[in-house]
Amino acid sequence: MASNKRLLVLPGDGIGPEVMTEVHRIINWFDHRRAVGFDVSEGLVGGASYDKHGTPVVDDVVDQAMQSDAVLFGAVGGPNWDGLDFSVKPERGLLRLRKDMGLFANLRPAVVFEGLIDASSLKPDLVRGLDIMILRELTGGIYFGEPRGVEEIKPGERRGINTEVYTTSEVERVGRVAFELAGKRKGFVHSVEKANVMESGQMWREDMQALRDREFPEIPIHHMYADNAAMQLVRQPKQFDVLVTSNLFGDILSDVAAMLTGSLGMLPSASLGASDATGRRLALYEPVHGSAPDIAGQGKANPIAMLLSFAMALRYSFDLPEDAELVEKAVSKLLDTGLRTDDIMGNGMTRVSTSAMGEALVTELDKLAV
Numbered sequence: 402m403a404s405n406k407r408l409l410v411l412p413g414d415g416i417g418p419e420v421m422t423e424v425h426r427i428i429n430w431f432d433h434r435r436a437v438g439f440d441v442s443e444g445l446v447g448g449a450s451y452d453k454h455g456t457p458v459v460d461d462v463v464d465q466a467m468q469s470d471a472v473l474f475g476a477v478g479g480p481n482w483d484g485l486d487f488s489v490k491p492e493r494g495l496l497r498l499r500k501d502m503g504l505f506a507n508l509r510p511a512v513v514f515e516g517l518i519d520a521s522s523l524k525p526d527l528v529r530g531l532d533i534m535i536l537r538e539l540t541g542g543i544y545f546g547e548p549r550g551v552e553e554i555k556p557g558e559r560r561g562i563n564t565e566v567y568t569t570s571e572v573e574r575v576g577r578v579a580f581e582l583a584g585k586r587k588g589f590v591h592s593v594e595k596a597n598v599m600e601s602g603q604m605w606r607e608d609m610q611a612l613r614d615r616e617f618p619e620i621p622i623h624h625m626y627a628d629n630a631a632m633q634l635v636r637q638p639k640q641f642d643v644l645v646t647s648n649l650f651g652d653i654l655s656d657v658a659a660m661l662t663g664s665l666g667m668l669p670s671a672s673l674g675a676s677d678a679t680g681r682r683l684a685l686y687e688p689v690h691g692s693a694p695d696i697a698g699q700g701k702a703n704p705i706a707m708l709l710s711f712a713m714a715l716r717y718s719f720d721l722p723e724d725a726e727l728v729e730k731a732v733s734k735l736l737d738t739g740l741r742t743d744d745i746m747g748n749g750m751t752r753v754s755t756s757a758m759g760e761a762l763v764t765e766l767d768k769l770a771v
């Protein structure tokens with residue numbers, strides 16, 4: 402077989418380590434049953450790193466991430482660290498990895514599994530067969546724009562500042578990913594901004610349209626305001642194929658999309674950088690959800706978003722699309738058996754723990770692989 406693939410595993414905080422434990426089962430399964438070998442190393446990130454090193458990610462972990470073929474990331478943050486200075490908050494560890502690794506394209510697919518139709522908060526007909534891709538710009542916008550901070554204007558009066566900034570090249574590089582993805586899917590793109598109130602949004606709209614006219618004339622583009630897009634996502638989600646948007650709007654709209662699928666515990670993501678001359682591309686895979694402090698340590702977390710994020714790594718970093726599909730199919734079969742974590746529990750289903758869900762996935766993989 403080909404040489405081992407280098408995986409850096411960063412479990413993080415809260416339910417991060419719990420859902421990551423289940424990924425290890427699947428990695429072992431691939432190792433033993435498919436002879437797909439991974440060199441796995443593990444590091445600290447988020448609050449776990451802060452507690453040991455006083456910073457949410459150390460340079461060495463960032464270097465390791467740069468040298469890995471893929472990073473698997475759990476979740477960071479929680480009440481223990483909420484009071485910290487902004488510069489050392491757990492979330493800053495994740496933001497630094499995204500920025501330093503240049504992971505500008507964040508793919509957040511929202512796919513509804515047949516077994517979970519009733520777990521969605523929308524009516525079955527609206528979500529049955531749903532398969533949309535939210536593409537979130539991940540290294541620009543208001544998350545990183547300057548100026549930022551809080552300043553005192555006069556005693557008792559402060560000013561808090563964040564700045565939305567995009568350049569044409571930033572819009573175009575994520576736009577290209579959107580059009581390329583759409584070309585392999587249903588073939589159309591919704592570009593989402595607030596061109597009606599934000600200059601940067603108007604520029605985003607104009608640059609997206611120009612890019613489409615110049616390089617992708619065969620792909621229809623629809624422009625939509627972000628507030629309307631939020632409404633349309635819960636009104637008629639199947640009208641979308643690829644929805645491309647800025648960092649902040651993508652953060653919000655992907656949490657909305659999670660509930661179409663039944664739970665935030667179902668949504669995976671892939672964060673991708675640009676390919677270099679050799680075709681190598683940095684990548685980080687993480688569930689869309691956070692560290693879920695309200696259920697951490699209780700064995701209640703749904704590991705599927707994390708497991709599907711590993712499937713995305715198989716597809717986008719390791720060129721193993723069939724193995725990715727195998728994991729996705731096993732998740733579908735697992736849901737057909739009626740096993741459910743708390744978040745997706747329904748009438749007549751069997752409530753199980755995080756680890757029982759991971760074990761059951763291995764059973765389904767075994768069945769599919771015979």
Ligand code: NAD
Nearest residue numbers: 476477478479665666689690691692693695696702703744
């Ligand atoms: P959250 O995503 O952690 O939780 C929101 C709700 O969804 C909670 O009720 C939680 O129990 C539930 N939930 C989330 N994932 C679940 C899963 N896998 N299974 C079952 N239920 C699940 O968001 P929050 O509560 O707003 O944030 C908590 C902390 O996580 C904050 O510190 C936040 O900054 C951080 N956060 C981190 C990431 C990340 O690391 N990528 C993402 C989002 C939030």
Ligand code: IPM
Nearest residue numbers: 477478492495496652689691
């Ligand atoms: C996400 C999270 C992160 C974000 C936080 C933890 C930095 O909410 O990945 O969706 O806002 O991007």
Ligand code: MN
Nearest residue numbers: 652653656689
């Ligand atoms: Mn988020």
